[in-house]
Amino acid sequence: MKTMLILSMGALLLAGTVSAQAPVNEWQAGVDKMKSLVQTNPEQASEEAGALLKGKNKKNVDLVTSIAHVYLNAGKLTDAQEYLAMAKKANNKDPKVSVLEGDIALAQKNVGQACQLYEQAIYFDPNCKEAYLKYAQAYKSASPSLAIEKLEQLKAVEPDCLEADKELAEVYYSSNRFDKAAAMYAKFINTPLATEDDMLKYAFALFLNHDFEKSLQIAQKGLQANARHAAFNRLAMYNNTDLKRYEDAEKAADAFFHASDKADYSYLDYRYYGALLTALKKYDEAIIEYGKALEKDDTQTDLWREISDAYEMKNDYAQAIASYQKYYDSLAKDKKTPETLFQLGRLYYGQGTSSDTLTVQPADRMVALQSADSVFALVSEQAPDSYLGDMWRARTNSAMDPETTEGLAKPFYEKVMEVLLSKNDPKYNSPLIECYSYLGYYYLLKSDYPTSKEYWNKILAIDPANATAKKALDGIK
Numbered sequence: 001m002k003t004m005l006i007l008s009m010g011a012l013l014l015a016g017t018v019s020a021q022a023p024v025n026e027w028q029a030g031v032d033k034m035k036s037l038v039q040t041n042p043e044q045a046s047e048e049a050g051a052l053l054k055g056k057n058k059k060n061v062d063l064v065t066s067i068a069h070v071y072l073n074a075g076k077l078t079d080a081q082e083y084l085a086m087a088k089k090a091n092n093k094d095p096k097v098s099v100l101e102g103d104i105a106l107a108q109k110n111v112g113q114a115c116q117l118y119e120q121a122i123y124f125d126p127n128c129k130e131a132y133l134k135y136a137q138a139y140k141s142a143s144p145s146l147a148i149e150k151l152e153q154l155k156a157v158e159p160d161c162l163e164a165d166k167e168l169a170e171v172y173y174s175s176n177r178f179d180k181a182a183a184m185y186a187k188f189i190n191t192p193l194a195t196e197d198d199m200l201k202y203a204f205a206l207f208l209n210h211d212f213e214k215s216l217q218i219a220q221k222g223l224q225a226n227a228r229h230a231a232f233n234r235l236a237m238y239n240n241t242d243l244k245r246y247e248d249a250e251k252a253a254d255a256f257f258h259a260s261d262k263a264d265y266s267y268l269d270y271r272y273y274g275a276l277l278t279a280l281k282k283y284d285e286a287i288i289e290y291g292k293a294l295e296k297d298d299t300q301t302d303l304w305r306e307i308s309d310a311y312e313m314k315n316d317y318a319q320a321i322a323s324y325q326k327y328y329d330s331l332a333k334d335k336k337t338p339e340t341l342f343q344l345g346r347l348y349y350g351q352g353t354s355s356d357t358l359t360v361q362p363a364d365r366m367v368a369l370q371s372a373d374s375v376f377a378l379v380s381e382q383a384p385d386s387y388l389g390d391m392w393r394a395r396t397n398s399a400m401d402p403e404t405t406e407g408l409a410k411p412f413y414e415k416v417m418e419v420l421l422s423k424n425d426p427k428y429n430s431p432l433i434e435c436y437s438y439l440g441y442y443y444l445l446k447s448d449y450p451t452s453k454e455y456w457n458k459i460l461a462i463d464p465a466n467a468t469a470k471k472a473l474d475g476i477k
Contacts, residue, residue: 027052031066038074045070049083059090065100072103080104095121095128102134111138127157129164136167144175162188166198173201181205189218196222196229203235212239230256230263237269241276249276267296271303274310283314301330308347315359317351317368338383345375345392353399372396387419391431394438404442413438429462440472449476 030052037045049067057063068083084104087097102117115138121131132154136147148171154164169184185202188194199222206215216239222232233256240249253273256263270293277286290307293300304327311320324344331340352369354360360368373396380389394412401408417435420428440455453476459469 027057027060027063028066031063031070034067034070035073038070038076053086058086061087061090061094061096064090065096068100069103072100072107075107077104077107080107093124095125095131098124099128099131099134102131106134106138111142114138129154129158129161132157133163133167136171140167140171140174144171147171162191162193166193169198169201169205173205178205178208182209182211196225200231203232207235207238210242212242215239216243227255228259228261230260233260234263234269237276238272241272241279244279246276246279250280265296267293267300267303269293270296271300271306274303274306278306278310278313281313283310286310301327304330312347312350315354315356317347317354317360318364321347321351338379338386338389341375341382342379342388342392345372345379345396348372348375349392349396349399352396366400369396369400373400387416387428387431390419391416391434394435398438404438404445407442409438410442433459433462433466437468440469444472444476452476 030048034045034048034052037048052063052067053060064083064087068080068087071077071079071083080100081104084097084100087094087100091097098117098121102114102121105111105117106114115135118131118135118138121128122135125131132150135150136154138147139150140147148168151164151168151171154161158164165184165187169181169188172178172181172184182202182205185194185198185205189199189202199218203215203218203222206212206218215235219232219235219239222229223236226232233252236252237249237256240246240252253276256269257265257273270289274286274289274293277283277289287307287310290303290310294303304323308320308323308327311317311323321344324347328336328340328344348368349372351360352365352367352372354365373393376389376392376396378389379386380393383389390412394409394416397408397412398404413435417432417439420432420435436455436458440452440459443449443452443455446452453473456469456472456476459466460473463469
């Protein structure tokens, strides 16, 4: 239908210069009749074509090419080629003839020849919009740059050409240039040229370009026309989640999963839903959705980290650790960094220091802290220039020695202190104060008051208003 519309427009433009040709409205009904007959009654369709092409109409290029396209669109290449020959005989320099021949070449999967013929049409008529558009359509997958170049040429000839904007949007979208795609969709999205598919791709381009507000607006517009449209409901859930409008996101999720037609759920759908439920503190439900995401695509091992986070938020450290271990084990060797290992140690530390007696048994705390210490020791080995591994070993050993009677954390705090002092940077004042506080308290318990006072005074040199240091010094006096 689009091809016929453009051909009809071309015929109207040429009507003033080719006076021998009959007006389109005199033969269009016959061509339309052929469309309905070409498959069901080929003989009658042929008779209809013969009747249309009597007398001077054999020279009517618009009519001949229109009939050829009827056969071409019906997959009858031989018939289309016969009418192509007739059209060439009538006027082989008419751009519509070159376009037709290009269409036939394209149907034969000869893209290069087709585009040469579209170029030929443009040579015969630089304003032949159809040739520019078909050239771009032919090359938009194989060579997006050539398609864009041809469409830009059309825009130079006709700056306000919405069809060119539409094709540019398609090319940019299919080549993942979503910022440019969104800009092109915006130019025609509010015109009759825009389809529901255009609106959907525009909304996705905006979403992928992180313009969540605008993407949501377009998705909501799509839902006004069809409230059960799965893709628009999906985008409403995604965008509201990213905008942290969690109540609206939950409503959209309900519509997407329970009131959408022809929904085909992906791992990302369940992952987004899991993230949304986590934000709503519905951790058990979130874990179920993350599990569904893994069932859809078990290569998405990052999901184990998100499952671990959900378990941690509900204070189920045993499951959080088990899930994170699956995530860590799935990583490639170069991804097993000190940072990723550190998070495992942090979970063990959380289990060992948790005050939740329902989920963490007292007997498990020391085991967890010992595991945390082992992990942080590995972090220190893997990142010798960082103080974090030893700092967390200090905190872990302090937790294993809550009364500071054994001084288990002392060697680690001393090591951290030396590293931080060597950096001579005020941004490390907070961890330094932590080191000084532990060592000041340790020596206070040992009745080594001069050394204890030395550490409390170091704190005051950094933070003159530090209440803990002042109170300790007052007690020593």
